[in-house]
Amino acid sequence: MKIVDLRSDTVTHPTPEMRGAMYEAEVGDDVFGEDPTVNRLERMAAERLGKEAALFVVSGTMGNLVALLTHCGRGDEAIVGDRSHTYLFEQGGMAALGGITPWVVPNQPDGTLRLQDVEAAVRGDDAHMPRSRLLCLENTHNMCDGTPLTAEYTAQAAELAHSLGLRVHLDGARIFNAAAALGVDVRELVRDVDSVMFCLSKGLCAPVGSMVCGGADFIAQARRSRKVVGGGMRQAGVLAAAGVVALERMADRVGEDHARARRLAEGLAEIPGVEVGPVSSNILYFALMEQVRRTPDEVVEALAERGILMLGREHGRFRAVTHYWITAEDIERTLAAMREAVQ
Numbered sequence: 001m002k003i004v005d006l007r008s009d010t011v012t013h014p015t016p017e018m019r020g021a022m023y024e025a026e027v028g029d030d031v032f033g034e035d036p037t038v039n040r041l042e043r044m045a046a047e048r049l050g051k052e053a054a055l056f057v058v059s060g061t062m063g064n065l066v067a068l069l070t071h072c073g074r075g076d077e078a079i080v081g082d083r084s085h086t087y088l089f090e091q092g093g094m095a096a097l098g099g100i101t102p103w104v105v106p107n108q109p110d111g112t113l114r115l116q117d118v119e120a121a122v123r124g125d126d127a128h129m130p131r132s133r134l135l136c137l138e139n140t141h142n143m144c145d146g147t148p149l150t151a152e153y154t155a156q157a158a159e160l161a162h163s164l165g166l167r168v169h170l171d172g173a174r175i176f177n178a179a180a181a182l183g184v185d186v187r188e189l190v191r192d193v194d195s196v197m198f199c200l201s202k203g204l205c206a207p208v209g210s211m212v213c214g215g216a217d218f219i220a221q222a223r224r225s226r227k228v229v230g231g232g233m234r235q236a237g238v239l240a241a242a243g244v245v246a247l248e249r250m251a252d253r254v255g256e257d258h259a260r261a262r263r264l265a266e267g268l269a270e271i272p273g274v275e276v277g278p279v280s281s282n283i284l285y286f287a288l289m290e291q292v293r294r295t296p297d298e299v300v301e302a303l304a305e306r307g308i309l310m311l312g313r314e315h316g317r318f319r320a321v322t323h324y325w326i327t328a329e330d331i332e333r334t335l336a337a338m339r340e341a342v343q
């Protein structure tokens with residue numbers, strides 16, 4: 001029985017083409033800047049996002065941390081959303097490792113931060129207070145139904161931040177999903193931010209890795225920050241090779257995963273007792289209404305018995321994430337399993 005793994009798009013295995021490219025990859029010592037495959041991936045990523053330079057890092061968490069360590073010094077403050085991955089799920093790395101204080105602003109249901117909240121969060125010039133340095137945004141917004149932030153919103157937020165002397169970092173772990181959801185070039189979504197992290201290892205199917213992109217000076221400093229957190233890899237070309245294939249073959253196809261997520265949402269909405277959230281990319285949240293006699297844990301277990309894996313989250317919310325390895329047939333199997341599981 002094929003396991004239909006909807007827990008995350010992080011579970012994606014590399015494609016046969018990626019494995020071939022990894023096997024064949026030309027390598028060198030990347031800490032000396034001598035890995036030709038890493039260098040190629042970094043040039044490709046920068047070009048694709050319309051930034052001057054890029055840096056290959058181990059993970060999205062490391063990419064965000066490296067960017068924050070580069071923008072902020074100890075005692076500086078970064079404005080973050082209360083539902084953001086950086087604030088919730090990165091062990092408070094900015095504070096733990098960088099001495100950076102998070103100032104938390106509520107995320108709106110569409111993943112935005114209200115501009116008046118951002119403005120109110122910025123500190124004045126006062127010896128009592130930390131210095132406000134950075135605004136962090138997330139696109140698509142994982143915990144806000146995978147909603148994409150529009151280019152217009154990002155431009156407005158960045159303009160405000162810049163006018164107040166702040167820089168802007170974008171957690172664009174799923175930025176290609178955002179571009180597909182909005183039908184725009186990814187460059188438009190990142191044009192106004194000073195740095196952006198995106199993941200190769202989620203919907204783009206690479207086994208490992210994320211990219212930090214920004215200006216050439218920023219990336220030169222970020223390279224130092226990556227080294228101090230132990231992220232200086234050596235013959236990393238074997239990993240970067242999969243990233244090259246991810247950018248060439250996967251970045252433009254993620255819209256197919258969105259169509260599967262929409263079909264899943266439609267089918268779930270027809271099941272009595274299932275309340276489905278909005279779906280605009282590859283992430284779908286749903287909950288069980290009171291009429292369902294099974295607990296969320298029991299439903300997760302009943303699905304697992306039928307070969308369907310999903311995450312049960314806080315307040316009985318479930319999350320399903322579609323990706324390259326989820327077929328139309330898998331979605332129908334998931335719906336059939338769900339009908340049985342909630343009975």
Ligand code: TLP
Nearest residue numbers: 008010059060061062085089142171173
């Ligand atoms: N998200 C994972 C889990 O950590 C929750 C997932 O399954 O969605 N930014 C965003 C918006 C993310 O969703 C994630 C991973 C990261 C950063 C961190 O990336 P990794 O896992 O590569 O460190």
